[in-house]
Amino acid sequence: MIARFWGVRGSIPSPMTSEEITSKVERAVRRVLGKTLDQDGGVKQYVGELPRYIKGTYGGNTPCIELQHAEAKAPIVFDAGTGIRRLGVRLMEDGFSAGNGTVHLFLSHTHWDHIQGFPFFPPAYVAGNRIRVYSPLPDMEERLSAQQTAEFFPVPLDAMQADVEFVHLAEGETVRVGEVEIGTAGLNHPGGSYAYRAESNGETFVYASDTEFTDLADVDLAKYVSFFFQAKVLVFDSQYTLLQAMEKADWGHSSSVKGVDLAHEAGAETLVLFHHEPSHDDRALWELLHRTRKYAEMRGLHETLRIIMAYEGLELEI
Numbered sequence: 001m002i003a004r005f006w007g008v009r010g011s012i013p014s015p016m017t018s019e020e021i022t023s024k025v026e027r028a029v030r031r032v033l034g035k036t037l038d039q040d041g042g043v044k045q046y047v048g049e050l051p052r053y054i055k056g057t058y059g060g061n062t063p064c065i066e067l068q069h070a071e072a073k074a075p076i077v078f079d080a081g082t083g084i085r086r087l088g089v090r091l092m093e094d095g096f097s098a099g100n101g102t103v104h105l106f107l108s109h110t111h112w113d114h115i116q117g118f119p120f121f122p123p124a125y126v127a128g129n130r131i132r133v134y135s136p137l138p139d140m141e142e143r144l145s146a147q148q149t150a151e152f153f154p155v156p157l158d159a160m161q162a163d164v165e166f167v168h169l170a171e172g173e174t175v176r177v178g179e180v181e182i183g184t185a186g187l188n189h190p191g192g193s194y195a196y197r198a199e200s201n202g203e204t205f206v207y208a209s210d211t212e213f214t215d216l217a218d219v220d221l222a223k224y225v226s227f228f229f230q231a232k233v234l235v236f237d238s239q240y241t242l243l244q245a246m247e248k249a250d251w252g253h254s255s256s257v258k259g260v261d262l263a264h265e266a267g268a269e270t271l272v273l274f275h276h277e278p279s280h281d282d283r284a285l286w287e288l289l290h291r292t293r294k295y296a297e298m299r300g301l302h303e304t305l306r307i308i309m310a311y312e313g314l315e316l317e318i
Contacts, residue, residue, distance in 0.1 A: 001180070001200055001318040002068045003233060007061035007083020008310040010209075010239045010253070010275035011113055014060040020281055027054045052311065053286035058276060059312030061086070062113040063209055065235065067198055072178040074102035078196060078207045083312065084117035092122050099128020099162075104177045107135045108209055109193040110143045118144060119153050129162035134169055136184055136194050141166045185227045187211035188220075189252035197227055203318045206231040206268075209275045212252050213262070214245070221262075228266035232318050235310070236263070238273040241288065256292040256307075263305055270306040270316070285309055 028050060037043050047055055062081025069076070075091070077084065088096075095101050101123055108114055123129045133140060145157045157164070169175060171194070174183040180200045187193040188211050195208040206228050213221065228234050238256035240248060245255040256273050263271040273292065276285055289309040296302050308314070 001070070001198070001203060001205060003205055003235075003316045003318060004066040004068065004087075005059075005064075005083075005310050005312055005314040006066060006087045007064040007079075007081040007117070008059050008274055008276055008312060008314075009062050009081075009113075009278060010237075011062075012278050013062055013082050013113075014276075014278040016057055016060065016282075024054050024282075051286060052309075053282035057282050057311070058285050058309060059083075061312060062116065063108075063275060064117060065207060067180070067205060069179055069200060072180070074104060074178065076104045076106065076177055076180060076182070076198065078106050079108055079114045079209070080105060080118040080121065081113050081115070082117040082120070085120040085122075086312075088120070088122040088124075092126075096123040096126060096129055099126045101126075102130040103132070105131060105133045106182065106196050106207075107133060107137070107140065108187075108195070108207070109135075109189065109191060110137065110140070110147075111191065111193075111210070114210070115144065115147060119148055119155065124160040124162045124164065127161040131162050131164045132167055133164065134167045134175065134182075136169045136171045136173075136186070137192070138168055140168070183227075185223070188213065188216065190250070193252070195227060197231070204231045204233075205318050206234045208235060209237045210252055211237050211254060212245075212250070213254055213258050214249055224262060225265045228262060228268055231263075231266065231268040233270045233272060233316055234259075234263050234266070234268040235272045235274045237275045238288075238292075239275045239277045244277070256288060257295055260292060260296050260299070260301065260305065260307070264299070264301050268305065270308060272308050272310050272314075272316070274310045276310070 061083035063079040064083030065078045067076040183197045193210040198205045236259040239253040
């Protein structure tokens with residue numbers, strides 16, 4: 001399986017400002033002072049060695065992750081934030097423009113940042129395409145329809161020409177999509193949210209966004225450790241710093257430090273920090289990543305747990 005990240009930001013889309021781009025250019029120029037670069041290879045090497053917060057961006061689109069199985073043509077997609085629009089553009093180049101595509105879309109919940117990209121998903125407007133929407137929420141069709149009423153969007157859900165089906169999952173139920181088995185678990189988030197665990201050939205991917213782990217009983221924490229158990233990749237809601245998580249108790253989000261603790265308990269291999277706080281620019285995210293890795297090192301976990309900051313365009317083989 002391959003996981004591709006199309007949207008990684010939480011709460012609201014957060015495009016870079018002109019000031020942030022100017023700051024990146026200034027940092028790059030300061031680093032190059034005193035160096036001698038040729039016009040081709042030297043420049044490319046210099047740019048390639050710059051840290052991500054200078055040479056690129058973690059991204060401003062809200063959550064969307066594609067999971068592709070080697071033997072399946074139908075992608076599995078987790079959440080429909082604004083990142084799903086770019087995924088849809090890519091899919092239109094891979095047969096969906098002819099109405100020959102199928103997408104399996106698993107929604108964690110219906111807060112705006114997780115569904116606001118769905119009305120802009122190009123394959124949904126092509127007859128012949130099939131979009132299966134999965135969720136333990138029993139009224140998912142009504143919720144998505146409400147987002148596309150005339151008060152909020154000019155095109156209603158029933159104007160989508162693709163065959164849009166809704167599949168209600170019971171919490172804890174496992175559904176099979178091709179060679180991938182996908183299980184569910186309820187999360188601690190205002191209004192409710194759900195995590196998904198995808199397994200195939202002994203490899204496991206877990207998507208656990210929009211959840212908080214403060215003031216939970218030991219039995220509840222044990223449930224999450226079991227759900228995350230031996231995940232090769234654990235995508236974890238780390239929107240807040242530890243201090244922000246304490247200040248914003250009951251807002252439904254977690255911290256990277258808690259992610260390290262739970263990933264270690266569960267024996268996960270790779271922890272992906274996800275659902276980035278909109279006020280955190282690229283430099284702040286880069287610093288958070290390194291503080292999190294330092295915490296793991298202090299706990300002696302740096303050799304057993306890989307920690308990655310999610311960014312748009314990231315691909316992970318599972």
